[in-house]
Amino acid sequence: MxxxxxxxxxxxxxxxxxxxxxxxxxxxxxxxxxxxxxxxxxxxxxxxxxxxxxxxxxxxxxxxxxxxxxxxxxxxxxxxxxxxxxxxxxxxxxxxxxxxxxxxxxxxxxxxxxxxxxxxxxxxxxxxxxxxxxxxxxxxxxxxxxxxxxxxxxxxxxxxxxxxxxxxxxxxxxxxxxxxxxxxxxxxxxxxxxxxxxxxxxxxxxxxxxxxxVPDAYKSMVCASRAQDIIYSPHLTGVHANFLRPSLAEWGLDANNLATAAIDCATRTVRQGDRSGKVWRDVWSAGQGVGAxxxxxxxxxxxxxxxxxxxxxxxxxx
Ligand SMILES: Cc1cc2nc3c(=O)[nH]c(=O)nc-3n(C[C@H](O)[C@H](O)[C@H](O)COP(=O)(O)O)c2cc1C
The missing domain is CATH 3.20.20.70 (Aldolase class I)
Structure with a gap:
């Protein structure tokens, strides 16, 4: 030790x-x-x-x-x-x-x-x-x-x-x-x-x-989320990371179908219609500890x- x-x-x-x-x-x-x-x-x-x-x-x-x-x-x-x-x-x-x-x-x-x-x-x-x-x-x-x-x-x-x-x-x-x-x-x-x-x-x-x-809405989402709302996926950044399911949903991203979603891993950009956002800044990460x-x-x-x-x-x- x-x-x-x-x-x-x-x-x-x-x-x-x-x-x-x-x-x-x-x-x-x-x-x-x-x-x-x-x-x-x-x-x-x-x-x-x-x-x-x-x-x-x-x-x-x-x-x-x-x-x-x-x-x-x-x-x-x-x-x-x-x-x-x-x-x-x-x-x-x-x-x-x-x-x-x-x-x-x-x-x-x-x-x-x-x-x-x-x-x-x-x-x-x-x-x-x-x-x-x-x-x-x-x-x-x-x-x-x-x-x-x-x-x-x-x-x-x-x-x-x-x-x-x-x-x-x-x-x-x-x-x-x-x-x-x-x-x-x-x-x-x-x-x-x-x-x-x-x-x-x-x-x-x-x-x-x-x-x-981080924005207040992000902090509120952390407080309102449970461990089961954390999605572990390599499809946002190219490396496995944990994201808040409600944040994915706000960008029209289905947590079960991220492999085929409109995400550019290289630039960490998500697209929904004519708006685009950045992973981390607009699609929010947190760990399973959120439930506590x-x-x-x-x-x-x-x-x-x-x-x-x-x-x-x-x-x-x-
Ligand atoms: C929103 C967010 C951003 C993070 N950014 C970085 C980072 O820039 N560099 C890094 O080494 N780790 C980063 N981490 C990982 C943390 O340093 C740490 O390993 C992790 O948060 C520990 O797990 P916990 O969130 O369950 O406490 C980030 C974690 C979160 C939640």
Whole structure:
């Protein structure tokens, strides 16, 4: 079991507020870090590298001021997409290195070179994996942590059972194991640690917060949906991901016939009559945890609740 050195003293619960395209922003990151949960954001949530730089400056300045005032804050992290077609990768990686961002979360093809560049300034790199083959590759490249994105996770979720996934990773990986997928409360954080994970990563629960950057209608849909409303399909982006059935329906998309629907996977565009929309922005993703989400707290209140539930679960209180 391994949580990075120095982290546990800053965390109210061993949790990461997962990076979410279009949803994560400075307000959410800062509220999480202040609440003792690692706040993160994808670099691609900003129009250009200058916007990402601005974000890093804002987050660093605020966290430094809070720490000067004696406040215990969790570290923050950024998410870099290593997808081949990402034209921003080089400049966003340069910014990440220049700002010595404590945690870098990557997805897709990880190289040893990227890990070494993050290690060179003292940063840690956690890599998202949806199966054991990708986990082995990321471990070979030197990732400090593996985020096991299990079945039912929001975004590009995996298909593995979380018990099986964590147990197998625990058998050979000595770094930090982070479990993601369907986690919405502190009892589940405690359960994840009992089953062998060091930490958890929570996305969908943070979508439905005051600070999250998605439209109110999206937040309301998360609150109104149940696990059975989550559709796992490769037909929207070319890679399996989880989407809200009512959001598909709003674009005239039949969840049972997505293979033949008017979707351009390459550009992630959906069409209905003469209107077109973008997957993620207009067709909304969430994980199976939606069924346990009915409210829209501030991120500060949510972090406090997660911490309280986690502490109660450890003492056996209900
Ligand atoms: C709306 C949405 C957008 C996401 N965008 C990203 C992203 O840009 N990069 C990434 O690595 N993961 C992304 N994820 C996945 C999360 O980082 C995380 O793995 C997942 O949300 C965990 O499962 P949960 O939603 O069931 O808590 C996204 C998830 C959601 C729900």
């Amino acid at each position: 391994a949580m990075p050195d120095g982290w546990s003293e800053t965390l109210a619960a061993p949790a990461i507020a997962a990076p979410m395209f279009l949803a994560s922003n400075a307000a959410l990151t800062l509220a999480c870090c202040e609440g003792g949960v690692i706040g993160t954001c994808p670099a691609l949530n900003f129009r250009d590298n200058a916007g990402f730089e601005q974000y890093l400056l804002e987050v660093e300045a605020r966290l430094a001021a809070l720490r000067r005032d004696g406040k215990r804050c969790a570290p923050h992290g950024v998410n870099l997409s290593l997808r081949k077609g990402n034209p921003r990768l080089n400049e966003d990686l340069r910014s990440t290195i220049a700002h010595q961002t404590p945690l870098v979360i990557t997805s897709l093809g990880l190289s040893r070179e990227i890990v070494e560049r993050v290690h060179a300034y003292g940063g840690l790199l956690f890599h998202d994996v949806v199966n054991l083959k990708f986990a082995e590759k990321a471990a070979t490249a030197g990732a400090d942590g593996l985020i096991a994105v299990a079945a039912g996770a929001g975004g590009h979720g995996g298909a593995l059972n979380p018990f099986a996934f964590v147990a197998e990773l625990r058998g050979w990986f000595g770094g930090t194991i982070v479990l993601a997928g369907g986690i919405t409360n502190g009892r589940q954080i405690a359960a994840a640690r009992l089953m062998g994970a060091d930490m958890v990563s929570i996305g969908t629960r943070f979508l439905a917060t005051a600070e999250s950057g 989400i009915q409210d829209l707290p501030t991120a500060a209140d949510l972090c406090a609740r997660l911490a309280r539930e986690y502490a109660e679960a450890q003492t056996g209180a209900r």
